[in-house]
Amino acid sequence: MSWKITAFARRPVIEGALLAHEDAWDWDPDIVISGSEIAEDKPDDWQLEAWLPRKPGKADKAALAGLFGGSPPPFEIEKLPDVDWLTQSQQGLEPIRAGVFHVHTPDHPALSEGGIRDYCIPASQAFGTGQHATTAGCLAMLTHMKVQGVVVRNLADIGTGTGLLAFAALHLWPRALATASDIDAVCVGVVEDNAELNGVAMGAAPGEVTMLVADGMEHPLLEARGPYDLVIANILAGPLIGLAPDFAKALIPGGHLLLAGLLESQEAQVRRACRLAGLRLAARLVNGDWSILWLRKRVGIRGRKARTGALAEWAQRW
Structure with missing residues (x-):
């Protein structure tokens, strides 16, 4: 996965987006998302991360925005090194x-x-x-x-x-x-x-x-x-x-x-x-x-x- 989109919001907003993702029967399987708290000392501040094997296009951004019911938080988009992030995240x-x-x-x-x-x-x-x-x-x-x-x-x-x-x-x-x-x-x-x-x-x-x-x-x-x-x-x-x-x-x-x-x-x-x-x-x-x-x-x-x-x-x- 070479690109990542991150959105920051309060926990209920991110949880709502995760629920919307589970209900999206036509979701693009190439877009993998997860939600988590940003830091242990800030349990109500969460992030939604989406990984893609390509540079995000308009349709990709619109799909993510749709998870937030028309009021999406700002997105941060970054290109990632060519790394197996699932394996990398589990090492150590x-x-x-x-x-x-x-x-x-x-x-x-x-x-x-x-x-x-x-x-x-x-x-x-x-x-x-x-x-x-x-x-x-x-x-x-x-x-x-x-x-x-x-x-x-x-x-x-x-x-x-x-x-x-x-x-x-x-x-x-x-x-x-x-x-x-x-x-x-x-x-x-x-x-x-x-x-x-x-x-x-x-x-x-x-x-x-x-x-x-x-x-x-x-x-x-x-x-x-x-x-x-x-x-x-x-x-x-x-x-x-x-x-x-x-x-x-x-x-x-x-x-x-x-x-x-x-x-x-x-x-x-x-x-x-x-x-x-x-x-x-x-x-x-x-x-x-x-x-x-x-x-x-x-x-x-x-x-x-x-x-x-x-x-x-x-x-x-x-």
């Missing part, structure tokens, strides 16, 4: 501890500690090295689910990226069938390399990871291997809302759904879509500005509630 990241997991890049040593599963995830073109709040939050929630007695025999990780969450789930439930998928074909090689590096078996048998290229739940093998005890999806709020009925359909009664990639401000919309699909909240945690949701598919006749109990009170802030 500090290791993280989340639940029973320790995740680090090759720049840091493994953690030799009893009861801790160590993963080395190199910086790559796929999302999910563990340092992002959503991935770390999923690792913590998966650990909590295991502690709460959840049993998983068949799982799917949708939008797997580096494969880390599929690996982690298989560590917690080592006899499960595990299916990982991503819409980006580059993730196939990334997952295979990371599996070899971390001693994770690839294949179709219990205890192995099967990797697919799929858009959401649309793949014959994803359908054939269901229904699932656990579906993980760390993607974006818009796709989570759209996929809620498909996730519910893919789960066994009482099955578990772990969602991430949504801002706390987007949580109500995601939970509403899940509720309409027959999914009920079991627990949630908030890591920074990001919500991580554990939901369960309703069991039995109408009105019967899934057993959530005190779980819904767990880790309102993490």
Whole structure:
């Protein structure tokens, strides 16, 4: 990506633009955007960044301006060096501890500690090295689910990226069938390399990871291997809302759904879509500005509630 457009505004304005982007079904896939706070000491001052593989034209600028509802902030446009910015941004990241997991890049040593599963995830073109709040939050929630007695025999990780969450789930439930998928074909090689590096078996048998290229739940093998005890999806709020009925359909009664990639401000919309699909909240945690949701598919006749109990009170802030 050789060009970047940056817009600075207050957090609600940038979040509104991100929501508009998720709803833009005709968005140019060559334009990749993200939003973030500018500095930790200024949590309400945010920026929207857009990366393009070309010099921005009038149509590109108009598309970005349209995300702000007709009142866009000023844009800063800059040409960037020829660098893989996703990989570059992940290099040198500090290791993280989340639940029973320790995740680090090759720049840091493994953690030799009893009861801790160590993963080395190199910086790559796929999302999910563990340092992002959503991935770390999923690792913590998966650990909590295991502690709460959840049993998983068949799982799917949708939008797997580096494969880390599929690996982690298989560590917690080592006899499960595990299916990982991503819409980006580059993730196939990334997952295979990371599996070899971390001693994770690839294949179709219990205890192995099967990797697919799929858009959401649309793949014959994803359908054939269901229904699932656990579906993980760390993607974006818009796709989570759209996929809620498909996730519910893919789960066994009482099955578990772990969602991430949504801002706390987007949580109500995601939970509403899940509720309409027959999914009920079991627990949630908030890591920074990001919500991580554990939901369960309703069991039995109408009105019967899934057993959530005190779980819904767990880790309102993490």
